[in-house]
Amino acid sequence: MNMAFKNETFRDDYTFTNSPEAIRRFPFPFDKDEYMYSVNIEQHTKGAPGSVFENVIDLDEHYLAECEDRRITLADDPDRCIALPHMMDAQWDMLELGMESLAKDFPEHFQLSRDGDNWHWVNKPLDIEQKFVFGDLSTLPMEPFEFISRQLQGDWVVMDQRDEDLFADMGMVTSQADWSLAFDAGMSFKEWHGPVPQANEMGIFERALKYLLHLQYGSPVRRLNWTMTVNPRLDTSPENYPIWGPDNVSVTANNVADKVFLRVELQTLFRLPRSNAITFGIRGYLISVRDIATYPRWAKRLHRVLTNLHPDLAEYKGLTNYRQLVIDWLAPMDDGADIGEGTHPE
């Protein structure tokens, strides 16, 4: 894949932009005019070429910029990366998953060569070269999970499976949609999903948990989740809410198309072999409302989804301040025609 990595920011001056290719491959999540929670899990098999589903772990033009944004967030708040003591096996499992996937899918950027437990890793974009012994902590500059997750786009939460439940005992969380790893670390599946409205009553989480407890090694799954945010900001954490909170009330009819972004999470779930843990990849993709309108079909669909959205969901997703402004900006593009089901742009 021929990819130029961009130099852009996700904070302060927000120079982030999407190339036309990034817009075209954006994982637009709405296939119907109304949105409601569902477990909506599918097998994480090789998807359409060029799509975000093509590879095990997706890499795009924002790779270097996102890694840099992560580095800044961590420097300011090391608690964005937590690994409870019993998770060491899972740390090595995760390192293996990350390195194997990147080396296999993007050989022009990453190389992994192994001689038994002697591994040699090369990450060309980040200019990292590391020889180490798999399983030997003393041969890496930092713990394995932090080492690899600093080189991956997206957040990663690793869950220990015990007691017929899953516990968020490890994570690298620097691009979250308003939840705190420092607070949630150690919580069970239902506990950390506690704040989500409506879905609990629908038994969604009971079913999802039962399903995940049987997730098999070699058969990963994926689903999409979405929210909206003001400015292309990755770090919309509760910790830094004092910084980004004011942006929520800064949207006007004049700036809405460029300031409000759709944020779609590609969530992937893998069983890890040695630890029997489950890793949960939460990969965020940002696109401005204006860029969404590049494709009329998407503009109409988003207009309808937001119009029909249950107020509790809108409140939980933090959209109440600007939802109507987005609806108003999109309205002229919606002729009410039936566009059928499906997320395709054209």
Next chain:
Amino acid sequence: MSVLNVTVEKVEQITDVVKQFTFVQDNGEALPKFSGGSHVVVSMDINGRTHRNPYSLMSSPANTDSYQIAVRRQDKSRGGSVFMHDQVKPGTKLTITYPVNLFAINRLGKKHILVAGGIGITPFMSQIADLNRLGADYELHYAYRSSEHAAFREQLEELCGDRVHFYVEGDGTRIDFGDLLGQQPLGTHAYVCGPEPMVKMMLLTAKYLGWPSNHVHSEQFLAPPVGDEFTVVLNQSAKEIVVPGDMSMLEAMEEAGVDAPFLCRGGACGRCELDVLETDGALLHHDHYLSDAEKAAGNKIMPCVSRAKCTRLVVNL
């Protein structure tokens, strides 16, 4: 469900009723890594029917060039173990699932008490490899009938040193569960795998001593029991499938080409659960998964081991 194509590399007679099988992958690659306590489901073609039996992985998770399982010959069974003993030889090709772990060590445990009876030693073999590697505090208590049945005794002595204790029924030594479970420090987890009376005794003793139920773990693969023939109707496809007396509902559905979900095939994990829409008879629950209330309510069934005494059973598939 993903499968692995393997060839039997070696078959060893361990005792007069226990054989150990070593598998390697057909494509020459190492087999997938796994966590101690995992099992694989082996598919076998017996007289034109596909049988699938779960077997614990005994080999060390650290070396997956091959997998090892041990099978105890049960004459009064549906044929899986007899097939493995009589038909499977070096060179035989089989398909197996990826490893699945329904009997994992609790990673917060401060100490682990492992209790094995007879062939129930198998899941502990791979757990011990992990426990040794992690430097965990554990004890293995292994009860078997007589010295001829001491499968893997030497191997265990080597792996566990003084952490293993043997109880030979023939010599009159038995595990005293009250004694064993009455003295353990806080944070201990106990694991048992073996004949049903032993498992029951251990669970009951733990309960009466006040052990919280989430600190006691058991693995028991149930063989699907035999019964009367009945017809299962798949509501969504209107398919009608006859379930013979010696085949499980799940097996009958699979023979009929239905892609029914399953995982452990032993009534333990819940993966194969189906909603029962109607029946003109009674459900016969043989699983460990549904609660007593759910079994009594009669609107769910685990087709891998449970049956029905009826002419028709309609499920939501």
Next chain:
Amino acid sequence: MERGYRIRSKPLYDPLIWKEHATDHVVIAHAEGGVGVLKLFQMMTPKQPIKVLFADDARAQRSYRDIISKLVDEGLQILDDKEGVLSAVSATLDDCVMGTQFYIAGNEDFIWAASQILKSAGVDDKNVMKEQCGSLARPVYCVHCKTIDPEVHHNVYTCPGCGRHLFVRDHFSRRLGAYMGLMVDAEEPGNIPEVEEMYP
């Protein structure tokens, strides 16, 4: 939020009752938790060995140590204060075996301080009986500066660490033993909702 909705991380507490099957019992209580202890012993004194670790709240009007001393004839330790009880818990754990049932009674801050000590010894809080007694005051964790205020009575309070005005959420972390406090006026600084005593 709509009616019928409750946040699943918020702990629910139950009145203490003796566990039928146990090797021994350890009761840990502070201040109004003394009432929980009294209720237990007025129900019955179980056959198995018992330990009771209790301290009154020196600031409180009511004291329970005297009545407790009359009802509990074995294994009773009266400590001076909350810290004394927690130290006594740590000290007693080495002697405890699997099968020991633990009971905690007191306010939320005390319950979770004791639970954390038990957890480090391998006791899952799921298996510990907990009764919330007396004040509904909440321990709250400021997600911005990570300071925990152990006793918050109002829906909005000022963080002792960073001075921000925080709204007290129902989302609770057992690991931290606290509810989350989140800045209430980030979007419109100074615009603070009516401060009400919600957790008397």
